[in-house]
Amino acid sequence: MNIEQTLQTAEKILAPWNKDTLRPESNRMDMVVQTDELRAATNALHDAHWGYLSAITGLDLGVESGQLEALYHFCSGPVVVSLRVRVPRENTYLPSIADILPPATFFERELSETLGFKIEGLDESDRLFIPDDWPSDVYPLRSDFAVEQAAPVSGSRIDEIPEQGMLTGNTFVIPIGPQHPALKEPGHFQFTVDGEIVTGAKMRLGYAHRGIEKAAESRSWYQNLYLFERVCGICSHTHAMAYCMGVEKLAQVEAPPRAHAIRELVAGLERIHSHLLWLGVAAHEAGFDTLFMYSWRDRETVMNLLEQVTGNRVNYSANVLGGVKCEVGPEQAAKIKEGLDYLETRIRHYLEVVTTDAMFLNRTRGIGTITAAEAEKFGLLGPTARASGLMRDIRIEAPYGAYVRYPVSLVTRTNGDLEARCEVRLEELLVSCFAIRAILDNMPEGPLTARMPRKIPAGETIARVEAPRGELLYFIKSNGGETPARIHVRTPSLCNWVSVLEKAVGRQLADVPMLIAGMDPCFSCNDRVVTVLRTDKKEAWSWKQLREYGIEYYRR
Amino acid sequence: MTANSPQLWQQVIDKVRTWARLNSIWAVHFNSGSCNGCDIEILATLTPRYDVERLGVKLYGSPRHADVLIVTGPVTRQARERLIRTYEQMPEPKFVVSVGSCSISGGVFDGCYNVGGSVDEVIPVDVYIPGCPPRPEAIIDGIIQLLKDLQGGKPRSAVRPNVAAELPS
Ligand code: SF4
Numbered sequence: 139m140n141i142e143q144t145l146q147t148a149e150k151i152l153a154p155w156n157k158d159t160l161r162p163e164s165n166r167m168d169m170v171v172q173t174d175e176l177r178a179a180t181n182a183l184h185d186a187h188w189g190y191l192s193a194i195t196g197l198d199l200g201v202e203s204g205q206l207e208a209l210y211h212f213c214s215g216p217v218v219v220s221l222r223v224r225v226p227r228e229n230t231y232l233p234s235i236a237d238i239l240p241p242a243t244f245f246e247r248e249l250s251e252t253l254g255f256k257i258e259g260l261d262e263s264d265r266l267f268i269p270d271d272w273p274s275d276v277y278p279l280r281s282d283f284a285v286e287q288a289a290p291v292s293g294s295r296i297d298e299i300p301e302q303g304m305l306t307g308n309t310f311v312i313p314i315g316p317q318h319p320a321l322k323e324p325g326h327f328q329f330t331v332d333g334e335i336v337t338g339a340k341m342r343l344g345y346a347h348r349g350i351e352k353a354a355e356s357r358s359w360y361q362n363l364y365l366f367e368r369v370c371g372i373c374s375h376t377h378a379m380a381y382c383m384g385v386e387k388l389a390q391v392e393a394p395p396r397a398h399a400i401r402e403l404v405a406g407l408e409r410i411h412s413h414l415l416w417l418g419v420a421a422h423e424a425g426f427d428t429l430f431m432y433s434w435r436d437r438e439t440v441m442n443l444l445e446q447v448t449g450n451r452v453n454y455s456a457n458v459l460g461g462v463k464c465e466v467g468p469e470q471a472a473k474i475k476e477g478l479d480y481l482e483t484r485i486r487h488y489l490e491v492v493t494t495d496a497m498f499l500n501r502t503r504g505i506g507t508i509t510a511a512e513a514e515k516f517g518l519l520g521p522t523a524r525a526s527g528l529m530r531d532i533r534i535e536a537p538y539g540a541y542v543r544y545p546v547s548l549v550t551r552t553n554g555d556l557e558a559r560c561e562v563r564l565e566e567l568l569v570s571c572f573a574i575r576a577i578l579d580n581m582p583e584g585p586l587t588a589r590m591p592r593k594i595p596a597g598e599t600i601a602r603v604e605a606p607r608g609e610l611l612y613f614i615k616s617n618g619g620e621t622p623a624r625i626h627v628r629t630p631s632l633c634n635w636v637s638v639l640e641k642a643v644g645r646q647l648a649d650v651p652m653l654i655a656g657m658d659p660c661f662s663c664n665d666r667v668v669t670v671l672r673t674d675k676k677e678a679w680s681w682k683q684l685r686e687y688g689i690e691y692y693r694r
Numbered sequence: 695m696t697a698n699s700p701q702l703w704q705q706v707i708d709k710v711r712t713w714a715r716l717n718s719i720w721a722v723h724f725n726s727g728s729c730n731g732c733d734i735e736i737l738a739t740l741t742p743r744y745d746v747e748r749l750g751v752k753l754y755g756s757p758r759h760a761d762v763l764i765v766t767g768p769v770t771r772q773a774r775e776r777l778i779r780t781y782e783q784m785p786e787p788k789f790v791v792s793v794g795s796c797s798i799s800g801g802v803f804d805g806c807y808n809v810g811g812s813v814d815e816v817i818p819v820d821v822y823i824p825g826c827p828p829r830p831e832a833i834i835d836g837i838i839q840l841l842k843d844l845q846g847g848k849p850r851s852a853v854r855p856n857v858a859a860e861l862p863s
Contacts, residue, residue, distance in 0.1 A: 272771075371734060
């Protein structure tokens with residue numbers, strides 16, 4: 139189906155609730171729906187199996203207009219259909235759609251905490267992103283927000299481990315974190331266990347919530363590039379790339395082909411570094427430290443290449459608005475190819491290790507299995523989704539930039555367990571190596587940058603890019619000024635968390651470290667503090683102990 | 695000073711302690727809101743190419759066994775109290791290494807509503823390692839600086855405020 143047909147199908151499905159249709163871009167359609175009809179419209183899309191919910195963006199339309207707006211972005215291939223719901227500031231009630239689409243859980247919470255939407259059935263005292271001592275009724279992303287309003291509420295405590303209601307019978311709650319591998323945030327989890335079996339899981343983010351989206355509104359388009367690069371230090375290039383692509387679209391500037399090729403090249407190298415990093419971490423969690431050391435040793439090869447091309451090992455700043463700032467000459471191309479030769483043999487070796495090593499398979503085969511139907515339901519993205527047989531890869535579904543000219547092939551598995559996730563990630567690297575070679579062999583000639591205006595014309599756009607962990611979505615709105623009006627970032631890990639929480643339930647506690655590592659949340663720190671509460675005594679466990687417990691458990 | 699005077703013994707013990715500490719620094723890492731950039735570079739220093747373990751440095755999970763606290767990232771509101779608590783849990787003598795521009799000054803995140811600012815506004819810092827992120831070589835250099843200071847018995851310049859007083863009881 140082409141873009142037009144897909145859009146028409148969506149329009150037909152949504153016709154009964156559609157109040158107004160806008161076509162901001164050729165692949166996008168915005169539909170205004172009424173608050174009380176949102177659920178019906180969502181249901182219709184869901185029942186017709188049209189796309190998946192990719193993000194919910196909240197907008198403050200300004201004090202004068204007296205309205206807030208929520209945009210529900212549904213994606214299907216390259217097409218994005220956004221349901222726009224407006225609510226008055228005095229009554230910001232929104233119905234919840236989390237029961238229809240579980241991924242909405244976190245999105246709705248974000249809306250409620252940052253913009254003050256009152257989501258039906260949501261407990262507001264239970265926060266996910268903003269700090270515990272944040273005053274209620276102050277919302278950071280509102281246009282009239284001032285930092286002074288957010289003074290800590292006296293008497294409130296941060297980070298309290300809830301004591302009541304957790305020590306009943308054989309169940310106890312195990313809080314893990316906040317110092318724990320997480321997306322861009324160190325997360326805090328509470329697992330309820332009955333004996334060895336996990337019976338409930340809860341999570342708290344926001345330890346690394348810095349307020350980037352708000353800060354972006356007061357910085358210039360150029361400054362923001364460096365800010366968004368630092369949303370995540372592991373996939374910084376993809377963040378910068380999504381931002382640049384979005385802004386370029388708004389400014390109607392097309393980056394030169396050579397710039398696109400170099401962007402894809404750096405993205406490919408970044409994927410290699412990211413997945414090798416992940417492999418090491420997963421191996422470490424499984425107690426296979428030899429593999430951890432080997433994969434990180436080999437990762438240094440790709441770090442060298444990245445440094446050669448961009449001048450930095452992490453946060454490379456290869457992008458500028460309108461193009462890239464680093465050139466890849468013949469000498470560098472030769473070096474990159476040499477590096478790839480080595481990496482390819484190593485990746486093949488790792489692929490063999492993760493599929494044949496009995497000890498490792500013990501921890502991965504058949505563990506944390508997610509079926510395709512479940513993956514669809516949880517709204518999984520990236521390699522985690524592809525390991526369950528879902529064809530979800532923006533580079534293929536909606537090729538952007540140089541991916542049109544140098545396509546990558548899709549890697550999927552159907553088992554959906556941890557082993558499949560290892561395989562998908564490693565095989566993807568071979569695909570990336572292949573694509574990088576193709577780029578180096580036929581690099582288009584020409585300039586590296588196009589001219590960009592200082593002010594970006596008014597408008598809204600959505601940029602979607604495949605990051606190593608899955609689809610990254612940027613919603614960018616400009617009012618025509620020197621600073622953006624709103625930038626909303628939806629990172630792939632946020633979508634994937636739901637699956638960890640659901641999958642942990644019913645599993646052995648010993649599997650939890652692997653389950654968390656298996657979805658590859660941005661790895662933020664090595665070891666963290668964990669407290670285990672037992673029925674009568676308080677016992678402190680570190681993440682290390684939990685990991686060792688897991689390893690010990692599987693020795694038996 | 696006779697051979698069994700207590701001061702002499704104290705001196706000997708101190709020497710042995712410093713020697714032992716210099717050769718086996720245990721560090722705990724705390725992410726107070728970083729972008730992960732610094733964290734992966736710290737991890738890279740442990741892996742074969744840089745291998746800080748050859749200097750006796752070991753990253754350890756529990757603050758209670760650690761000599762050095764490595765902090766990355768600007769201090770966010772939610773993480774601040776945890777940072778103080780982690781610092782408090784470490785046994786004396788303890789040292790703090792602040793890694794990355796944003797842990798030193800807030801860096802790019804300076805002015806964000808949820809960011810309190812630098813690490814040294816919250817706990818005393820002994821070594822600053824700038825860079826965004828600093829290279830593993832720079833991190834190793836920072837650790838060597840710390841070791842040198844310890845060896846020379848240089849007093850740490852920062853005045854330790856009573857951080858415990860800030861914790862809600
Ligand atoms: S200093 Fe730079 S790389 Fe390090 S955590 Fe801060 S923003 Fe990230």
